[in-house]
Amino acid sequence: MQDETRHLKAWLLAAPLEEVTALARARRAARGGALGPARMTYSPKVFIPLTRLCADVCHYCTFATTPSRLEAPYLTLDQVLEIARAGAAAGCREALFTLGDAPERRYAAARDWLAERGFARTIDYVRHCAERVLAETGLLPHINAGVLEEDDYRALRPVSASVGLMLESTSERLLDKGMCHHGSPDKAPALRLASLAAAGRARVPMTSGVLIGIGETADERMDALLALRDLHREHGHLQEVIVQNFCPKPGTKMARAPEAGEGDFLRVVAAARILLPDEVSVQAPPNLNDERLVELIDAGIDDWGGISPVTLDHVNPEAPWPEVERLRAICAAQGLPLVERLTVYPRFVTGADRSWLDPAIRPFVLRHADAEGLARDSRWSPGVVDAAPGTVHAPLGRRDKGPVAASLHRILDRAASGKTLGEDEIVALFATRGAAAQAVVEAANALRAEVSGDTVTYVVNRNINYTNICTHTCSFCAFSKTSSKAGFRDKPYNLDLSEVAGRAREAVARGATEVCLQGGIHPSYTGETYLSILREVKEACPDLHVHAFSPLEVSQGARTLGMPVRDYLAMLRDAGLGSLPGTAAEILCDDIRTQICPDKLTTEEWLDVVGTAHRVGLPTTSTIMFGHLEGIEHWARHLLALRNLQLDTGGITEFVPLPLVHMEAPFYRRGQCRKGPTWREAVMMHAVARLALNGAINSIQCSWVKLGMGGAAAVLAAGANDLGGVLMDESISRAAGAAHGQGVTIAELREAAESVGRTLKQRTTLYGEVVPEPA
Incomplete structure (x- = not known):
């Protein structure tokens, strides 16, 4: 030496x-x-x-x-x-x-x-x-x-x-x-x-x-x-x-x-x-x-x-x-x-x-800090009142010029052709800045136009969170309440079945085609509890699509009844369940899950529940919760896990990035995590997801609850094609400190779509045509 x-x-x-x-x-x-x-x-x-x-x-x-x-x-x-x-x-x-x-x-x-x-x-x-x-x-x-x-x-x-x-x-x-x-x-x-x-x-x-x-x-x-x-x-x-x-x-x-x-x-x-x-x-x-x-x-x-x-x-x-x-x-x-x-x-x-x-x-x-340990790009965080830094004309907030490496173009070409990218390639896309990041956003938006056309879709739905009492102590969650966590924004509650059914009827009366049912893991809930909620809603509203029960709730229900997850999912399907939300995914990397939700499903368990749902005929969405402890390498692994699952089962309808709303999150209040993703990271998550999931998951949804309507419109110009639901009642983000309200009008969604030169179109939960009521 x-x-x-x-x-x-x-x-x-x-x-x-x-x-x-x-x-x-x-x-x-x-x-x-x-x-x-x-x-x-x-x-x-x-x-x-x-x-x-x-x-x-x-x-x-x-x-x-x-x-x-x-x-x-x-x-x-x-x-x-x-x-x-x-x-x-x-x-x-x-x-x-x-x-x-x-x-x-x-x-x-x-x-x-x-x-x-x-x-x-x-x-x-x-x-x-x-x-x-x-x-x-x-x-x-x-x-x-x-x-x-x-x-x-x-x-x-x-x-x-x-x-x-x-x-x-x-x-x-x-x-x-x-x-x-x-x-x-x-x-x-x-x-x-x-x-x-x-x-x-x-x-x-x-x-x-x-x-x-x-x-x-x-x-x-x-x-x-x-x-x-x-x-x-x-x-x-x-x-x-x-x-x-x-x-x-x-x-x-x-x-x-x-x-x-x-x-x-x-x-x-x-x-x-x-x-x-x-x-x-x-x-x-x-x-x-x-x-x-x-x-x-x-x-x-x-x-x-x-x-x-x-x-x-x-x-x-x-x-x-x-x-x-x-x-x-x-x-x-x-x-x-x-x-x-x-x-x-x-x-x-x-x-x-x-x-x-x-x-x-x-x-x-x-x-x-941002996810790479560099400085945040602005004062913006998900859920804040401040307008997002990006616009429909410049989603990243600025349009940087300069040469772009040929190696980046090769990755973008592979993504556009539907090939599965390697983890290092996806990490490289997330790491781009300046003109290179602009190239990624532009490629994602071009691919969106090719795959999804020039319509922006949405669903008329209502959220019903039937309980916020939960036995789990996920460090990011400000929605769930136990005796030790009560006292932030909301008090513990547990809706009775008649209240759940009444809210479903109200949703139908207001034009909803879907009701989304999720709650905390209540200590007294069993698999029969979830079935009774489902039956009550279907009895009240037979034609309403029920999109309900996270993989964690499904696992809880099956365990309490002492039956395999597959059999329990079949029972839910036969009782009228239409699809599952792919929530509780957080980050599909166990080194992060052990820090933020150690008593939740492991990555393998989550993938198994979702894959089993697909195999019994129940479609699901898919999500990621980002902007806390994880790095861009975890984002890449998460996207690849979803892509591989979809290529195997084909049951995922959409991918929904969920930026952390940090304000009331317990681990933020303890000084243990970041302030949610930066604006650049929020844009890049939608853009890179469009590229990395191409050929597997065709719909990329943005959350107006987390981004604000202006932010959601900007992300529509970066690869997203769907604005999600009108929600009517949204409790989880609000409990975390989000300032964007519990519902949105169709007029507001239309304004967001038209701001990027696209038309708004209502869809069903499973991306079917909405048949208008006869006159």
């Missing part, structure tokens, strides 16, 4: 720059999976310069100063919160705390200021401010406080999502007299490497980096990158490495020092991508390199670091941030959509190892 590293280092130093950057681009592309380089990221942040005092005197720095040049040694908490609130209002997600190394060691003014407020050290005050920023604004602190001990890192874990410490260089020479770090003991390479190692032991996601052009040699630059590589191999905690170019500043001892040449700088950027493990991002500051942004992309970077819409770069105040839209256009032209991320990188958010995020800060991170 040492020989291999030595040879690679020699090649990086001697090979033509074009060859080095080409290899870096290839390494970056390999990180992106099937679609190649997937994205460029950045963190929208607010910059909080907590103190400009520092124990060190680096000869290139204009950030650090003396007490006599400051109104106060530190920002007050009120000043900190004012900056943070402005950042939150502007859409920032990161609060970057920047300060010098332990200024209390050098300045009495710093010691006195801290002591007057009850703090012994600067890092104690940093922790206090970060805690308040987190609690009062929700911004995720990222702390650059210089060299810290392991105990310091552990103390920061509950209040800081990530921490940063630039290595800068491993050259001891830079500490010599006349060199840039003379008089700066905290810049000793061994000390900084020890601090970075301490962060690894403390399980803190870290940012580090190298500073190029401060007197180090080309050989020493590679040594610094290798030192960071070795640290990460040991601890796994580096999330990004910044390759920053020194820029001489007036008023410093290095004001006339030459900068590193562009070729030398780009060589180090490319070397970082080649030497560092794939999971470590490589970043270069765009405000210091505005004239060579494309060249940096070509050298292999995948991240731009933090960019603030509110504050300047206090370390480099002479270099303004680039306009994000301009940066977006530059990235898009290179086939790399620009995507917001959090200060903590995705693998620390979504990975199976939960130890990287302290339990105290994880809920704050999850509120900002």
Whole structure:
């Protein structure tokens, strides 16, 4: 290994720059999976310069100063919160705390200021401010406080999502007299490497980096990158490495020092991508390199670091941030959509190892996160009053331009031809951003037109939730009530049979062709209970289609009667059941089910009940509940499970994505899940489902209850063809906090259909023609 590293280092130093950057681009592309380089990221942040005092005197720095040049040694908490609130209002997600190394060691003014407020050290005050920023604004602190001990890192874990410490260089020479770090003991390479190692032991996601052009040699630059590589191999905690170019500043001892040449700088950027493990991002500051942004992309970077819409770069105040839209256009032209991320990188958010995020800060991170651990695309969540960000003309909210990888077109072509996609291909579709995501949406809508034509269908139905009392404790459910869960929006209830029948008669009188019956798993219910509900409804309304009983209820009914599921389903069919809702599916992956509904059916059990229903002649719908703990790989597995079942039995009438409405969900209230899917994810679920289920399930339904009518209309332009039912009474989403009401008029459905240039058509539950009553 040492020989291999030595040879690679020699090649990086001697090979033509074009060859080095080409290899870096290839390494970056390999990180992106099937679609190649997937994205460029950045963190929208607010910059909080907590103190400009520092124990060190680096000869290139204009950030650090003396007490006599400051109104106060530190920002007050009120000043900190004012900056943070402005950042939150502007859409920032990161609060970057920047300060010098332990200024209390050098300045009495710093010691006195801290002591007057009850703090012994600067890092104690940093922790206090970060805690308040987190609690009062929700911004995720990222702390650059210089060299810290392991105990310091552990103390920061509950209040800081990530921490940063630039290595800068491993050259001891830079500490010599006349060199840039003379008089700066905290810049000793061994000390900084020890601090970075301490962060690894403390399980803190870290940012580090190298500073190029401060007197180090080309050989020493590679040594610094290798030192960071070795640290990460040991601890796994580096999330990004910044390759920053020194820029001489007036008023410093290095004001006339030459900068590193562009070729030398780009060589180090490319070397970082080649030497560092794939999971470590490589970043270069765009405000210091505005004239060579494309060249940096070509050298292999995948991240731009933090960019603030509110504050300047206090370390480099002479270099303004680039306009994000301009940066977006530059990235898009290179086939790399620009995507917001959090200060903590995705693998620390979504990975199976939960130890990287302290339990105290994880809920704050999850509120900002999407299914990939990146930043949410807007403030929208399912069920909120706010209008969806997308429109019928731009379902994703914007129409991004840029080249699209040929590999994506191959996947889309396979889907359009009805072939079964692989899990990695479906994951790749869900992961698309920018122009690639736009291509997926357009392909899905074209396929919808081919398969379903230009009509939008709906059913006139009524929901009857006969009880909300349930023995299960699903962590997402705000509808079901037990003695321990009562007291949110609704009280426990159990309708008697006459009330159920009366509601069915009312539905028929209002033109309903279907009644949908579902409820909690009441502790006193047996299989006979469900049969009695069914018989009561059919006796009251013989011609009404009864769409009833989730697979969980069917399983419960069969178990209580001591009979096989198949025999019980046949009894229900013979008693007049017309079809089953394919609910209780949630996510058909047991690693997620064990977390959100451990006492429910397993994936295999759910598929068995639904498949058995099909075999006895009972069609079902199919669903997914998404936007909580699962990732896009789980979405892919879920879709494949449904596709394979349908190819086997053919009994699924439609697929219905159900975005989590989070507001009253118990696991959200406990800080354990995300805020439902983002708008982009909601659109992509409908679009990717259209593609992945093509040739198996032809109808993709959208839930106006979760998306709002405007959101539902936008999704009709992204592969959906059905608006579901008018519902009349809808309790489950309302109990979870949805604001879109319990019913919708046919006029509203027609308006949604016509907004995408399509006609509205009533259907039966099983997609048959509705025969009008004779005059």
